[in-house]
Amino acid sequence: MSGNKDPSHQDYSHGNHGMGAIRFPFSNSPSIYSQPPCNPEIDQAIGNPHGFDPTSYMSFTECLQASTGYGALSKAFDLSCSSSEVLAPGDGGGTANELVESSTGHGGNSATPNSSVSSSSTEAVGEEDSERSKKGQQPKGCDDGMERSKKVTKPRKKGEKRQREPRFAFMTKSEIDNLEDGYRWRKYGQKAVKNSPYPRSYYRCTSQKCSVKKRVERSFQDPTTVITTYEGVHTHPSPATLRGSAASMLAPSILTPTPSSVTNFHQDLFMQMPSTNFHLGDASSVYLQSLSHNQRLQLPDYGLLQDVIPPFIRKQP
């Protein structure tokens, strides 16, 4: 069941080179997060009822290549993720869970407010590493009888809660699920999503030492919207960068993700789309009214954000 490809869930696989112009700005469709407890506020915010300037969107490639860095990007967002505040929990409680995954653990992340880039993210990376070593190290073919049924018996440490990497998610208007971001991803799973006709795909960065994962799913409310959730921080430059693609333009920022470079990078990123309804979901999303009333930015809040978002864009609701 979960296996069947949805018509909408095309086989984009690794290539998707031809990912067309993905509209970053969210159009007027109700891009609701597909998870059960939807946060009405998020819906609202994403909704962009006023539409957007159709001329003002950049291709996702541009943007993502620009961002190469999910490493950098997420790094920045990690920080904000670690912030404990969540956008209006409201009654749903769960509030767009995916977008809102604080990952660092419920309530455990009081520390690390918005200060340094290194702190929370590096920590998280370490955890991920250990987690990986727990499972990943398995010699590929469990030498014994390869019965699928008994195979997946992994001694996972009990009592130790699975630590999740900081995540950040964003929604994009795209027909393609797997958005090109300069990194190579290997799909390792697909699951049907409850309450959604669209499956969720799980990808892992193919780089050996890199444990970044991403989940891609399509909003069932608005099938044109793809929700991508990144987990972790890339420990390596983007292959695209190495190939000297357009992404290389930002390579310096990515390769040396110092707080300042990240900041600069983000500034660039956002500055490039001053009139875009760029949206980034996150645990601590905050909605920013930007230049004009109908342009809305949803960005992770706190910490870096403050550095990232040019002051003139920032504006408290």
Add this chain to the structure above:
DNA sequence: CGCGTTTGACCCGCGC
């Protein structure tokens, strides 16, 4: 042949 996807089973956390 290498790499990536597919896919069903398993593990784990959480809510009831």
Add this chain to the structure above:
DNA sequence: GCGCGGGTCAAACGCG
């Protein structure tokens, strides 16, 4: 304790 749902594993398979 049980069931559900999310997340992961890895053999099988497909493709270049």
